[in-house]
Amino acid sequence: MSSRHRCRLCDANLARVFIDLGMSPLCESYVAAGNIDAPEVFYPLRVLICDECLLVQLPAYVSGESIFSDYAYFSSYSDSWVAHARRFAREMMTSLSLTAESLVTEVASNDGYLLQHFQARGIPVLGIEPAANVAAAARAKGIRTEVRFLGPDTGAEIAIRYGRADLVVANNVFAHVPDIRGFAAGLRALVKAPGLVTLEFPHLLRLIEGRQYDTIYHEHFSYLSLRTASSALATAGLRVVDVAELGTHGGSLRVYARPEESAGEPTARVKAVLDSEELAGLHTVAGHEDFAAAVLKIKSDLLGFLLAAARDRRTVVGYGAPGKGNTLLNHCGIRSDMLAYTVDRSPVKQGRFLPGTHIPIYQPERIAQTKPDYVLVLPWNLREELTEQLSYVRSWGGRLVFPIPELAIV
Numbered sequence: 001m002s003s004r005h006r007c008r009l010c011d012a013n014l015a016r017v018f019i020d021l022g023m024s025p026l027c028e029s030y031v032a033a034g035n036i037d038a039p040e041v042f043y044p045l046r047v048l049i050c051d052e053c054l055l056v057q058l059p060a061y062v063s064g065e066s067i068f069s070d071y072a073y074f075s076s077y078s079d080s081w082v083a084h085a086r087r088f089a090r091e092m093m094t095s096l097s098l099t100a101e102s103l104v105t106e107v108a109s110n111d112g113y114l115l116q117h118f119q120a121r122g123i124p125v126l127g128i129e130p131a132a133n134v135a136a137a138a139r140a141k142g143i144r145t146e147v148r149f150l151g152p153d154t155g156a157e158i159a160i161r162y163g164r165a166d167l168v169v170a171n172n173v174f175a176h177v178p179d180i181r182g183f184a185a186g187l188r189a190l191v192k193a194p195g196l197v198t199l200e201f202p203h204l205l206r207l208i209e210g211r212q213y214d215t216i217y218h219e220h221f222s223y224l225s226l227r228t229a230s231s232a233l234a235t236a237g238l239r240v241v242d243v244a245e246l247g248t249h250g251g252s253l254r255v256y257a258r259p260e261e262s263a264g265e266p267t268a269r270v271k272a273v274l275d276s277e278e279l280a281g282l283h284t285v286a287g288h289e290d291f292a293a294a295v296l297k298i299k300s301d302l303l304g305f306l307l308a309a310a311r312d313r314r315t316v317v318g319y320g321a322p323g324k325g326n327t328l329l330n331h332c333g334i335r336s337d338m339l340a341y342t343v344d345r346s347p348v349k350q351g352r353f354l355p356g357t358h359i360p361i362y363q364p365e366r367i368a369q370t371k372p373d374y375v376l377v378l379p380w381n382l383r384e385e386l387t388e389q390l391s392y393v394r395s396w397g398g399r400l401v402f403p404i405p406e407l408a409i410v
């Protein structure tokens with residue numbers, strides 16, 4: 001297959017499909033009630049893999065600006081994510097001995113969910129957040145925030161205005177930038193020479209092993225291994241010195257990188273993760289080839305369950321309206337005939353409809369009011385937290401359904 005797309009990391013021609021999920025609308029473009037009759041734009045969800053550098057990637061079918069300018073995701077609405085951020089902030093304050101003379105800069109700082117913990121201890125912070133509505137929420141909390149996309153120029157400009165940072169944090173954004181080399185250069189511009197950059201991103205190894213294909217959506221441009229992430233950072237003179245494996249987002253990596261000149265030797269953990277990737281086949285194209293069959297099995301199992309439930313006149317509703325749910329629902333062709341509604345804690349989403357499928361989103365209380373037979377949990381990665389939070393469903397004999405990594409009815 002020839003292709004008009006080139007690798008965003010090494011510029012090679014992209015000729016190989018990793019997985020094709022068909023056409024899908026932008027997963028965060030929740031539809032307001034007034035727009036329910038308007039047409040929607042669908043884009044391809046065809047993920048490619050580079051034969052040269054092995055970066056798994058979604059071509060930029062959509063521009064970053066059109067995705068992130070009015071982003072509906074507010075970090076503070078997930079309890080476990082807020083707790084994760086608090087732990088990380090404490091670790092960094094201790095290990096880097098941060099003081100009132102330091103600077104912590106966060107890229108994609110969202111509503112200040114992380115920086116607030118540094119600021120509460122008197123450590124100066126700066127947020128860089130492309131979505132104006134989300135940045136406004138951060139500013140309302142008193143978190144200094146610039147509404148910008150990070151690239152080499154903005155990185156340098158912000159460093160001149162605010163100074164270079166001792167710690168630059170980029171959580172769940174590296175995989176979401178179309179220009180990954182420009183973003184890496186921006187990080188390099190923001191950090192002091194002996195400073196530290198930390199990035200968190202979903203680990204491709206976990207995506208493949210856990211069949212987490214619903215983490216594929218237009219906002220997620222690169223599906224990174226430690227190997228490909230290290231290559232991308234190296235283009236900007238940043239060297240990976242340590243790595244931690246995290247349970248967040250179905251299994252993420254937190255990568256610690258420093259400017260080359262002050263990096264030193266990487267820890268044994270770096271080699272261990274690279275070895276586990278190699279063992280899983282991620283250092284060859286062939287190692288990526290079984291994923292499509294695993295995805296088809298998830299689709300057929302979930303549809304089989306929903307069709308059987310409909311035939312038996314059982315009611316099924318959703319819990320959560322995460323972006324990933326929209327990939328799953330659109331790929332499987334599930335609409336309100338099979339999933340009557342879903343609920344979400346975020347008031348921004350309530351009263352709107354899921355993109356593409358037009359399934360209505362209500363407040364969580366709706367579940368207890370309507371007592372459905374099954375609740376399909378769309379943010380399945382928060383399985384433990386939500387099993388507990390939704391334990392009241394059992395009081396009327398209802399059951400929870402988790403679609404991934406394989407269909408589970410509990």
Ligand SMILES: [Zn+2]
Nearest residue numbers: 007010050053
């Ligand atoms: Zn490449």
